Amino acid sequence: MCGIAGYIHKTKLTYNDSVIVGMLEVLAHRGPDNKSHWGNEDECVFLGHRRLAILDLSDAGKQPMLSNDEDLVVVFNGEIYNFDEIRSELKMLGYTFKTGSDTEMILYAYKEWGIDAVSKFIGMFAIVLFDRKQKQVYFIRDRFGVKPLFIFESEKLLMFSSEIKAFYEHPEFKNDINLDAIPLFLRYGYIPTPHSIFTHVRKVKPGQILQYDMEKGKVVREVIYWDPLDAFNREKFYHKTEAEIIAETLELLKSAFQYRMVADVPVGIFLSGGIDSSLVTALLTKQLGYKLKTFTIGFDNEAFNEAKIAKEVSEQLNTEHHEYICTEKDALEIIPQLPVYYDEPFADSSAIPTMLLSQKVRPHVTVALSADGGDEIFGGYTKYFSRGGLYNMLRKSPGVLRYPISWGLGLMRRYRRMQGRYDKDAILERAQEIVHANDKSVSFLKKIDYRLFSNYELKKLMKGAFKKLDTAFDVSGSLAADNSEIEKMQSTDVKTYMLDDILVKVDRATMAYSLEGREPLLDHRLFEYVAQIPAAIKFKDNIPKYLLKEIDYTMLPKELLDRPKRGFAVPIEHWLLNELAVFCDTYLSEQEIATSGIFDYQEIKKLRRRFQEKQRRADADRIWRILCFQMWFSHWIKGKVQ
Incomplete structure (x- = not known):
């Protein structure tokens, strides 16, 4: 795990290494063990790397790394x-290696198979490879987008x-805010890929390769080498029995988990x-024989505290367990750091x-395993089983009734607005859209996904006009007819919520403290296999994560696992009413709102008053998102101007 940064100047210039050094300096948290850079004035390419040593801890594993003939730099x-x-395969083909690192393997895999070599890689990665002979630069991101890559x-x-903050170190960086991205952030709490908060910055998509031609001075090719939709569209395993599927899933889980234990430094588990996390821990301890350190965070508010459950699991599996409690005081200390490490607006309070x-x-430990992706791959979210039903009910209503239903929903929205009640407007707006949705398009999923602000609310809240930006909610490929409604939801969650919320959260949080986070469930071989399992087995009896539970039950007591799903909930409404109110008073003041110039202060004032009176969670979330934006603006825009 590391941080990478660099630039290509489209016109020849005198090389000044202070820029690349500065870019690496602000990424020190991602790689405290070493920093190196390489540049060539004639080629106008400058590459930098911050290293967190995990494999081959010697200096031989340093980057940027050149091939023996110096034709390639990565x-x-x-x-x-x-x-x-x-590497063993390449050795049989005649290649020799100087290091025990995976970086060197990338160079010679490219030499042998070209850019298609990436299809052989199992892992998480953001790769920048300069082919000096062909004058091409490739930007490659892993299949799920575990590792970030900004352009x-x-x-x-x-x-x-690896992070936007490095761009500020270049004198030609333009930090023009993408005003059209702000409504996306307010709706979802994150800015969906490929968009970013800045007009001139984009995210490389998961499973994407960008090819930059040095002579033409532009990106000449953008290729998606892996798409989760392709896995869902493969022929289902109708010929396999449930027992066969469980046995084969178990073997894939073991392989994926063992791979994520490969390291020359200590490894632990969240x-x-x-x-999900119980499964990862149980398989590694009971079936694969690892002695593990486990780590849990809880809250001093018992309604949100799951630390006791984690302790029971750790006792069953005999791990070296460590438990910590997150208090309001801890939150007060962490919150000012959020815009520093999440360097575009991000509002997942967990x-x-x-x-x-x-x-x-x-x-x-230096490496921590996290069990993210289980809900998206195996069908764990309750919304898959409840909102899918709502969708079917509205979509299957007779055509003659759709207009009256939509009219009635619109009337209800107008009536509630007249009373000053906006808390359900986004839900009612989504219901109206479901009625009119084309059920042959995966884009209908945006209608059943959770949006916090309706269009009406956004227009009242934001001072300026904004355009709609397309996201994976809108531009999704089609799925084969034998995919269930749940699988349609899963395929979109993988490209949206999991990618831009869950994986961003874990990457920035772990890297802030030079900790490598690994995702053992996000193995493309496992994903592809599970996508081909018939829905009748995968979601048997409408039981969320049926297959994972069946495997878990063989290692842990059923009563320990069969508890209501709670997620990683944070008592944000309680905090905002108490210790965190000071942040609202500071960043949501009339002066600060006027400085950013994005929001209507009177609307924020009404929202805060409504929250104090009604104390609804939805309003707490609305305030939190606006607060997160204002803190980000204060640090990265106002602060930089000062």
């Missing part, structure tokens, strides 16, 4: 877990980095006590305990 963030097998492009300059846990874990 910088790389992440891990290729099966690098040893690929800034202007008329004369292209920059890349254990919540839920189905980032607070995730950052605190990462801080506590780092003295014990």
Whole structure:
């Protein structure tokens, strides 16, 4: 795990290494063990790397790394877990290696198979590879987008980095705010890929390769080499029995988990006590024989505290368990750091305990496994089973009734607005859209996904006009007819919520403390297999994560696992009414709102008053999102101007 940064200047210039050094300096948290850079004035390419040593701890594993003939240069963030097998294959073809690192393998895999070599990689990665002979630069992101990769492009300059903050170190960076991205952030709490908060910055998509031609001075090819929709569209395993499917799933889980244990440094596990993290811990301890350290974060508010459950699981599995509590005082200390590390607006409040846990874990281990992706892959969210029913009910209503239903929903919305009641407007807006949705398009999923603000609310809240930006909610490929409604929801969640919320949260929180986070469930082989399992088995009797539970039950008591799903909930409404109110008073003041110039202060004032009177969670979330934006603006726009 590392941080990478660099730039390509489209016109020849005198090389000044202070820029690349500055870019690496602000990424020090991602790689405290070493920093290196490489540049060539004639080629106008400059690559930098911050290293967190995980494999081959010697200096031989440093980056940027050049091939023996110096035709190739690579910088790389992440891990290729099966690098040893690929390296063995390359050795049989005559290649020799100087290091025990996966970085060197990338160079010679490209030499042998070209850019298609990426299809052989099992892992998480953001790779920038410069082919000096062909004068091409490739930007490659892993299949799920576990590792971030940002691109800034202007008329004369292209920059890349693991985090946007590095771009500020280049004098030609333009931090023009993408005003059309702000409504997306307010709706979802994150800015969906490929968009970013800045007009000239984009995110490389998961499973994407960008090819930059040095002579033409532009990106000439954008290729998606892996798409989750393709897995869902493969022929289902109708010929396999449930027992066969469970046995084969178990073997894939074991392989995926073992790969994520490959490291030359200590490895631990984030254990919540839920189905997913319990499965990872149980398989590694009971079936694969690892002695593990487990780590849990809880709250001093018992309504949100799951630490006791995690402790019971750890006792069953005999792990070396560490438990921490996140208090309001801890939250007060963490919140000012959020805009520093999440350097575009981000409003998942569970980032607070995730950052605190990462801080506590780092003295014990250098790598931490997290069990993200289980809900998206195996069907764990309750919305899959409840909102899918709502969708079917509205969509299957007779055509003659759709207009009256939509009219009635619109009337209800207008009536509630007249009373000043906006808390359900986004839900009613979504219901109206479901009635009119084209059920042959995956884009209908945006209608049943959770949006916090309706269009009406956004227009009242924002001072300026904004345009609608397309996202994976809108531009999704089609799924084969034998895919269930749940599978349609899963495929979109993988490209939206999991990608831009869950994985961003874990990457920035762990990297803030130089801790490598790994995702053992996000193995493309496992995903592809599970996508082909018939829905009748995968979601048997409408039981969320049926297959994972059946495997878990063989290792842990059923009564320990069969608890209501709670998620990583944070008592944000309680905090905002108490200790965190000071942040609202500061960043949501009339003066601060006027400084940013984005929002209507009177609307925020009404929202805060409504929250204090009604104390609804939805209003707490609305305030939190606006607060997160204002804190980000204060640090990255107002602060930079000052």
